[in-house]
Amino acid sequence: MRARPPVPRKALVKFKSVMDVELVQQLAADEMVCMAARVSTIGNTPQTYTREKNAGLINFLMRDRHGSPFEHGSFTFRISAPIFVCREFMRHRAGMSYNEESGRYRELEPVFYVPPGNRPLVQVGRAGKYDFQPGTFRQDLVAGEALRMAYTEAWTQYQTMLGEGIAREVARTVLPVGTYSTFYVTCNPRSLMHFLSLRTKSDGATYKSFPQVEIQMVADQMEEHFKTHMPMTHDTFVKHGRVAP
Template sequence: MTVELVKHSASDTDVLWAARVSTAGEQSLDELGKDPERSRGLINFLMRDRHGSPFEHNSMTFFISAPLFVFREFQRHRAGWSYNEESGRYRQLQPVFYVPDESRKLVQRGRPGKYVFVEGTQAQQELVGRAMTDSYQQAYATYEEMLAAGVAREVARAVLPVGLYSSMYATCNARSLMHFLGLRTQHEQASVPTFPQREIEMVAERMEAHWAELMPLTYDTFNGNGRVAP
């Protein structure tokens, strides 16, 4: 998975001036020149008591390359998000496909909402690699055959599987990202259990690492309050 932070306007001071406008009016802009560490308690109060709007006055844009099935889960997150994805109508899609490595647990045990994944056998790992590769090669060969015959890209792409890699820009604010992370990662400090698919969790972990550097106080209070979005 590829996750790059391509642009941002995000810092802990964004939370502070947005919050203090309610009592200080235009003087709240004084927060822009102050050390946000002195107001750690305010950020924690906002997070703990779920006063969420001050966490929306910032922006982060990520470039993400991942399989299509990851994007289809990703784009269920709509509030506070904007997306622009590579188009199979306007360009020939490249033969880059997802095959899980041996770190990907293959076997699901339990029922929905209360299940775990465990390592597969060597035979299962070999089957996944062989079957996926064969399927991808056949699908892409069919795609190229149709393109060579003059079939429109938007029609020919229908044969391609969801393991195909795509790319997109995703823009969000800290509040929407916290909601995403609360659902799409498992974390020891989380107060609510989650069961994300591992592939989208890999993307989420990389986004989280970028955000933690931009807004360290907000990130700490997010973790300290059970990783629940305000």
């Protein structure tokens, strides 16, 4: 007699409106940028430079877009976000390395994204030239209720399929893109600046970007870590219009 498949765990559906970004390791510093840049002129000769000298060099490198010295370093983030954010994030390939949890090999968690109350809901204008405006009270209510109902039903059907012994890689197809996933991304400072130039919205940017709210929620947290560990590089990045060198 064929054994019955294990009964999947019955977990309560959870709803979140935030993105989780954790810096799990980093090896990046303004001084390393300067060391990498100066090796072309001083070779292996050890020298000491003041903070002002280093700041001036970084400013020169950023202004004239000498980018390779900014590639010597790394940041590794663990990010938990809805699947649609993960997919948009992974369009960034140069200088980025990824590993993501797999719905083929583990039962996914019942955590789903519901936009926060201040998230603009109404698109105004044509494609390529549009903006978003706040929704009405009713639109906020409808969006939240529709998402919660859809998520709950999707999770119920996911559990039903697992309970019947259907493979996880098949059962997962019923889950929506609002399901949270977790991935690691490792990038160097140069690739991080390129990501930030496209996924944050700033009036001071030379080239205006209009990212989706949810990926900007991730990018804003990553930028805070960048600013903490490489303050001179971050300052010059902002000063020169948020253009990656």
